Amino acid sequence: MTERYLDDFAVGQRFHSGRLRIDTEQIKAFAAAFDPQPFHLDDKAARDTLFHGLAASGWHTAAAAMRLLVTGGLPFASGIVGLGGEIVWPKPTRPGDTLHVESEIVEITPSRSKPHQGIVTVRGTMFNQNQEAVYVLTAKLLVSRRTNGK
Amino acid sequence: MTERYLDDFAVGQRFHSGRLRIDTEQIKAFAAAFDPQPFHLDDKAARDTLFHGLAASGWHTAAAAMRLLVTGGLPFASGIVGLGGEIVWPKPTRPGDTLHVESEIVEITPSRSKPHQGIVTVRGTMFNQNQEAVYVLTAKLLVSRRTNGK
Numbered sequence: 001m002t003e004r005y006l007d008d009f010a011v012g013q014r015f016h017s018g019r020l021r022i023d024t025e026q027i028k029a030f031a032a033a034f035d036p037q038p039f040h041l042d043d044k045a046a047r048d049t050l051f052h053g054l055a056a057s058g059w060h061t062a063a064a065a066m067r068l069l070v071t072g073g074l075p076f077a078s079g080i081v082g083l084g085g086e087i088v089w090p091k092p093t094r095p096g097d098t099l100h101v102e103s104e105i106v107e108i109t110p111s112r113s114k115p116h117q118g119i120v121t122v123r124g125t126m127f128n129q130n131q132e133a134v135y136v137l138t139a140k141l142l143v144s145r146r147t148n149g150k
Numbered sequence: 151m152t153e154r155y156l157d158d159f160a161v162g163q164r165f166h167s168g169r170l171r172i173d174t175e176q177i178k179a180f181a182a183a184f185d186p187q188p189f190h191l192d193d194k195a196a197r198d199t200l201f202h203g204l205a206a207s208g209w210h211t212a213a214a215a216m217r218l219l220v221t222g223g224l225p226f227a228s229g230i231v232g233l234g235g236e237i238v239w240p241k242p243t244r245p246g247d248t249l250h251v252e253s254e255i256v257e258i259t260p261s262r263s264k265p266h267q268g269i270v271t272v273r274g275t276m277f278n279q280n281q282e283a284v285y286v287l288t289a290k291l292l293v294s295r296r297t298n299g300k
Contacts, residue, residue, distance in 0.1 A: 034213035035220055037229050050231065050292065058232050059213045063184035066209050070185055079187050081200065082208050084238035142200065 017073025167223025
């Protein structure tokens with residue numbers, strides 16, 4: 001996939017990532033490091049919580065989505081650099097889920113003050129193997145403009 | 151710190167987390183797993199990017215904030231479970247930064263349909279050792295209500 005600059009995008013363009021499987025050990029390791037709560041750490045303890053079973057930390061879900069975007073899901077020549085965004089976790093990520101991200105360009109705003117860059121707003125939805133959305137991120141990304149010679 | 155239920159919170163209440171130091175090895179390890187881009191992986195390559203030096207992945211920053219909230223930063227008796235929120239990264243997290251989160255309760259909404267729970271909106275700002283904000287998360291959290299006997 002060709003890497004693209006701001007000038008190469010159009011509102012409505014869509015991109016698809018590869019797939020990534022999340023297993024129990026990864027869920028527990030991420031939680032131990034960053035989100036040590038019973039429903040992310042222990043299968044048995046998780047049963048009596050509102051998750052009704054082990055679930056990945058929402059930040060593990062977010063990090064998995066970033067991995068899918070960076071490794072081919074979003075072909076930004078200057079890298080994927082977020083200024084901020086809105087996130088929703090409609091459902092938890094479960095052990096054994098296989099995830100992929102579908103992204104859509106929703107807005108393109110060249111910078112007025114910095115001619116070499118702009119902001120591209122992308123809505124990425126991560127689905128599990130049952131086509132259930134587990135994560136939606138609408139992010140403002142800093143993107144370089146194509147310059148002479150590129 | 152006493153753990154609290156929805157009924158124990160009031161708009162305007164503030165909470166402070168402990169502190170967490172992020173080092174170069176942690177930044178590179180997180181990036182290798184979830185956000186393998188040059189400005190998060192390699193000091194030298196990072197110099198010529200818009201970060202002008204190694205910076206933590208924004209998702210590493212987000213995960214570090216969650217760790218600070220879960221380990222004493224936000225005393226929710228039923229755990230910290232987010233439905234979604236808005237995030238901003240005003241500045242990058244750098245190697246050697248020592249971070250802490252200051253949180254404020256901004257809205258409390260008991261559920262109409264589920265009498266045992268509600269949504270608490272919390273704005274958490276994570277600062278580095280220079281009191282510069284590196285992360286602001288305004289999140290809707292699912293919180294249990296105090297029941298008889300608790």
